[in-house]
Amino acid sequence: MNDKLRQLIDSIAQPDGVAASAASAHLDQLTKPPGSLGKLESLAIQLAGITGVDKPEFDRKTVMVMAADHGVCEEGVSAFPAEVTQQMLYNMLSGGAAINVLARHAGADVQVIDVGVNADVAHPDLVNRKVRMGTSNIAKGPAMLRTEAEQAVLAGAEAVAEAVAEAVKRGTRLFVTGELGIGNTTASAAVVCALTGLEPEVIVGRGTGVDSAGLTRKIAVVCRALDVNQPDANDALDVLTKVGGLEIAALAGVILGAAAHRCPVVLDGFISGAAALAARALAPASAAYMLASHASDERGHAAVLRQLKLEPMLQLDMRLGEGTGGALSLHLIDAACRIMREMATFADAGVSDGQGAAQR
Numbered sequence: 091m092n093d094k095l096r097q098l099i100d101s102i103a104q105p106d107g108v109a110a111s112a113a114s115a116h117l118d119q120l121t122k123p124p125g126s127l128g129k130l131e132s133l134a135i136q137l138a139g140i141t142g143v144d145k146p147e148f149d150r151k152t153v154m155v156m157a158a159d160h161g162v163c164e165e166g167v168s169a170f171p172a173e174v175t176q177q178m179l180y181n182m183l184s185g186g187a188a189i190n191v192l193a194r195h196a197g198a199d200v201q202v203i204d205v206g207v208n209a210d211v212a213h214p215d216l217v218n219r220k221v222r223m224g225t226s227n228i229a230k231g232p233a234m235l236r237t238e239a240e241q242a243v244l245a246g247a248e249a250v251a252e253a254v255a256e257a258v259k260r261g262t263r264l265f266v267t268g269e270l271g272i273g274n275t276t277a278s279a280a281v282v283c284a285l286t287g288l289e290p291e292v293i294v295g296r297g298t299g300v301d302s303a304g305l306t307r308k309i310a311v312v313c314r315a316l317d318v319n320q321p322d323a324n325d326a327l328d329v330l331t332k333v334g335g336l337e338i339a340a341l342a343g344v345i346l347g348a349a350a351h352r353c354p355v356v357l358d359g360f361i362s363g364a365a366a367l368a369a370r371a372l373a374p375a376s377a378a379y380m381l382a383s384h385a386s387d388e389r390g391h392a393a394v395l396r397q398l399k400l401e402p403m404l405q406l407d408m409r410l411g412e413g414t415g416g417a418l419s420l421h422l423i424d425a426a427c428r429i430m431r432e433m434a435t436f437a438d439a440g441v442s443d444g445q446g447a448a449q450r
C-alpha cells in the first residue's frame with residue numbers, strides 16, 4: 091500500500107472516552123429526566139467522544155461533494171444520460187442544486203471536487219483533483235488502476251486536511267459526504283456486494299429511477315462486474331479499483347481524513363454508505379467517527395446501514411444523493427450541541443432532581 095495511505099490509516103485514534111463520559115454526566119445534570127432527549131443525547135455523547143471536547147460546537151460544516159463519471163453508463167444503467175454529471179456540476183457551482191439550498195439552510199458550505207469527471211470543467215470554485223477522465227466500464231474489466239484508486243482516496247483525505255488547516259482559527263469542523271456521478275448507484279452496489287457478500291438482487295436499486303427492465307439490466311450488470319473482475323472481499327482497495335468509482339474512493343478518503351482529524355463525518359445515502367464500508371474495511375477505527383444522516387429510499391441502503399451498525403437520524407424517503415440527507419441532519423446535530431451548551435442544570439435552575447430516577 092502507498093505510504094501516505096498507510097500513514098493516514100495509522101493516524102486514526104479511538105474516540106476520547108473521557109470527553110464522552112463527561113458529556114454523559116453533564117446530560118444527566120440538565121433539567122430533564124435522565125435520557126429523556128433520547129437519540130439527541132447519544133448524538134451529543136458521540137460528538138464529544140469524536141472531538142475530545144465535552145460540549146462541541148461546529149461553526150464550520152462542509153459538504154464535500156466528490157464528482158466523477160462512470161464507464162458503466164454505456165450499459166444503460168441510469169435513467170439519465172452521462173452528460174448530466176457535468177451539467178449538474180455547473181448547476182451546483184452556480185448554487186442551484188438541492189444540496190446548495192439545503193446546505194445554505196443548515197449554515198454549511200459546499201465544496202465541489204472533481205476527481206474524475208469526463209470533461210475539462212473550469213470554474214473558479216471547482217477544486218480540480220482529477221485522477222482520470224471517468225472510470226472504465228466495470229461490466230467489461232477493472233474500473234481503474236490500483237494506483238488511481240489510492241490517488242482518489244488520498245485526494246479526499248487531503249481535501250479534508252486542507253479544510254481543517256484553514257479552519258484552525260475559526261473553530262471545529264464537521265464534514266458531510268456528498269457526491270455526483272451518473273451511474274454511481276451501479277458502481278456503489280457492486281462495491282457493497284463485493285465487500286459484504288450480499289446478493290445484487292437485494293442491493294441494486296433504481297437509482298435515478300430506472301424502470302423494471304432497467305433494474306433487471308442493472309442487476310445483471312453488477313453480477314457481470316463481480317464475475318469479470320473477481321474483486322477480493324478482504325482488500326477494499328482491490329474492490330474500489332475493480333468495481334468502484336473515483337468519487338466513491340474519494341469519499342472513503344474523506345471519511346478516513348475526517349477520522350484522522352477527529353472530526354465527525356456525516357454519511358449521506360447509498361453511495362456514501364458504499365464508501366463508508368470501504369473506509370471501515372481499510373481502517374476499522376474510522377467507524378466510530380461516522381454518523382448516519384438518513385435512510386435513503388435506494389434499495390440496498392438499509393442493508394448497508396445494518397452492516398455499518400448505524401441508525402439513521404431521519405427517514406424522509408429521499409433518494410437524491412449530493413449530500414442532501416446529510417445537510418438536513420445538521421439541524422439535529424446543531425440541536426444536540428446547543429442542548430449541551432445552553433440548557434440549565436438542576437442546580438442552576440433550582441429544580442429538584444429525581445430521587446433515584448434512572449435511564450429507562
Ligand SMILES: Cc1cc2ncn([C@H]3O[C@H](COP(=O)(O)O)[C@@H](O)[C@H]3O)c2cc1C
Binds near residue numbers: 169270271275411
Ligand atoms: C438531475 C440529477 C441530479 C442529481 N443529483 C444527484 N444525483 C444522483 O443520481 C446519480 C446516481 O444515480 P444513477 O446511478 O441512477 O445514475 C448521481 O449523480 C447521484 O449523485 C442526481 C441525478 C440527476 C439525474
Ligand SMILES: O=C(O)c1cccnc1
Binds near residue numbers: 275362386387388
Ligand atoms: O441514496 C443515495 O444517495 C442516492 C440514491 C439514488 C440516486 N442517487 C443517490
